[in-house]
Amino acid sequence: MDVVVTGASGNIGSACVRELAHAGHDVRGLARRRPDGIGSGQGSVAWVAADVATDDLAPHLEGADAVVHLAWRFQPTHRPEVTWQTNVVGTRRVLDACSRAGVPAVVCASSVAAYSPVDHDEPVTESWATDGASGAAYCREKAYVERLLDDFEAGHPQTRVVRLRPAFVFQRSAASEQRRIFGGALARPWMFDVRRIPALPVPTGLRLQAVQSGDVGRAVTAAVERPVSGPFNLAAEGVLRRDELGELVGARTVPVPPGLVSGAMAVGWRARALPVPGSLFDALMHVPLMSSERAARELGWRPEHDAAHAVGQMLDGARLRAGSGMPPLHR
Known part of the structure; x- marks a missing residue:
């Protein structure tokens, strides 16, 4: 199949391109910045420099059997109009281009942060409301x-639309x-x-x-290949709480009031000492736990790594200054 991936050089995008x-699919990787040392084509991957917020996208999607939309900007959090232009306007422009190019299948990355907040630990299915976990721009834009x-979906019943809602996504190179x-x-x-x-x-x-x-890349591949549609939760085995996090880093843990953390982050963000606001931490504290049963049943999705392994890769990679030739993933 001929698959176009937007945001192909990012954390999830680079893994999706690999998978x-x-x-065996032919991949067109769209990114604002072409990866280092890679020309317009390499093996079954052809790279195109394109910005979903400004460029004419339809010519890049012509003949595609599926479009995987992953392009997203987290920063600058102090300029929400910039992230809105890429994340929301850019998504609308990708969908419009898919319509004009007659793309038969669209796979779009959503997030656990799109879900409405919960006050319980019962895993939710894909039917849970998606109004955003907090007032943070990231949550608002995902919703x-x-x-x-x-x-x-309502205006294009002939197009197969899949939305994937992963938990927090990590790999060493990101x-x-x-x-x-x-x-x-x-x-x-x-x-x-x-x-x-020490603590x-x-x-x-x-x-x-x-x-x-x-593992997210393998779910994307399955969503491209299988005749499925609708939303799918993606979370690896295991839930990390205080004990599990302490075991992961081999240190004793100290409980801290969430309000203190949120307030400190808010002050640091306003002072521009921290890049994320306290409202994003509030989302972390109130996102639901997700059930991935539908992904297992309909995508045949069995993640190869558990949650502790994914977080451990991030910790090791951050310590070792891990990265790759993908511009967003530079060391």
């Missing part, structure tokens, strides 16, 4: 994209990027060395699901 090419997909995005200049690589962590502060009530990027 799709490994499965708005869900509405764009609703409208697109660790330096994620350290920069979420920690900024204050988060230095040595801070992720477990030998330097780990953990917000009371924190529980975290995660998934490795390659």
Whole structure:
């Protein structure tokens, strides 16, 4: 199959390109910046420099059997009009281009953060409301994209639309990027060395699901190949709470009031010392746990890595300054 991937050089995109090419598909990777040392084509992957927010996308989608839309900007959080232009307007432009090019299948990355907040630990199915886990721009934009997909599905019944809602996605080669995005200049690589962590502060009530990027790539490949549609949760085995996080880093844990963390992040963000606002931490504390039973049943999805392994890859990668030739994933 001929598959176009937007945001192909990012954390999820780079893994999807690998998995799709490994499965024998011809891949067109669209990214704002072409990867280092790679020409217009390499093996079954052809790279195209294109910005979903501004460029004419329909010519790049002509003849595609499926479009996998992953393009997304997390920063700058102090300029939400910039992220909105890429994340929301860009998604609308991709869907419009898919319509004009007659693409028969669209696979779009949503997120656990699109879900409405919960006050329980019962795993939710894909039927849970998607109004955003907090007022953070990331959550608001993910929820708005869900509405764009609703409208697109209603107006294009002939197009197969799949939306994937992964938990927090990690891989070793994306660790330096994620350290920069979420920690900024204050988060230095040595801070992720477990030998330097005598005690780990953990917000009371924190529980975290995660998934490795390659496992998301395998789910995307299955969604491209199988005649499925609708939403799919993607979360690896295991839920990380205080005890599991302490075991992961080999340190004793110290409970911290969530309000204290949220308030400190809000102050740091307003002072531009931290790159993410406290509202994003609020989302982390209130996103639901997800059931991935539908993905297992209809996609045949069995993640190769559990949640602890995915988070461990990020910690190791951040400590070792891991990265790749993909521009967003530079060391």
